[in-house]
Every structure is written in C-alpha cells, then in structure tokens.
Amino acid sequence: QVQLVESGGGSVQAGGSLRLSCVVSGFQYSGYCEAWFRQAPGKEREGVASLDSDGNTNYVDSVRGRFTISKDSAKGTLYLEMNSLKPEDAAIYYCAARSDGRLCPRSLAALKLYTYTHWGQGTQVTVSS
Numbered sequence: 001q002v003q004l005v006e007s008g009g010g011s012v013q014a015g016g017s018l019r020l021s022c023v024v025s026g027f028q029y030s031g032y033c034e035a036w037f038r039q040a041p042g043k044e045r046e047g048v049a050s051l052d053s054d055g056n057t058n059y060v061d062s063v064r065g066r067f068t069i070s071k072d073s074a075k076g077t078l079y080l081e082m083n084s085l086k087p088e089d090a091a092i093y094y095c096a097a098r099s100d101g102r103l104c105p106r107s108l109a110a111l112k113l114y115t116y117t118h119w120g121q122g123t124q125v126t127v128s129s
Helices: 109-112
Strands: 003-007 009-014 018-025 033-039 046-052 058-059 067-072 078-082 089-095 123-128
Touching: 009 018, 018 033, 018 089, 018 123, 033 067, 033 078, 033 109, 046 067, 046 078, 046 109, 058 109, 067 089, 078 089
Parallel strands: 009 123
Antiparallel strands: 003 018, 018 078, 033 046, 033 089, 046 058, 067 078, 089 123
C-alpha cells in the first residue's frame, strides 16, 4: 500500500527556516518522480518543487534560490528545505508522487497536479511578519 506521510511544518517568523519531511513507502519501482505542493486559503494548490530519480529538479519561480528539494533514498524520505521564508509562503504543504516509476516530465508539467497519483495528508506552515 502506497503511503506518503509529511511532517515538519510549524510556525516561524519571516526570514526563518523550516525543513519538511515526507516518508514515501509502498512503491515497487526504483525510479521515481516526487514533488511538494502547497495550498493557501482561497487559492489553488500549486507545485513548489519536484525531483526525480535522475536528479532532475524543478522549482516554481517564487521559491527558486530559497527552497531545496532532496531525497534520502535509504530512508525513503523526501525533504523540502525552506529558507528565507516569507508570509506568502504560508500554506498547507503536501508531498506527492507518481506511481509508475517514470521520471518527472519536462519543465512545467513536473509541477502540475495531474502528474501525480498519490498524496500525503499535508502539513501546515505559518510565517509571521
């Protein structure tokens, strides 16, 4: 059974840092495409960063240079390191994965909802000014 379980959310002041974790289990392929999304109140869920088993990454422009996606394959854990946090980064953050063992699609599709078939339950990030 495929499971994605996030942790690491919390409250920080603007300029602070947080690291989100997502334990991914139950997939049968060595290849992967995984991502972080976020959803703020009243807004659509948006892709933040993606990573595949070839090391290809994609970031939405608003977080590039501040956020880093990575994975510890031995632990089966996907991370999102968030630095220089801004109030506009506040949202529920979700990890996501596609189930077919394929790499992430090129460019913008890597950060689209339809690319992913499995989702975690979300973790809240609050950033105060």
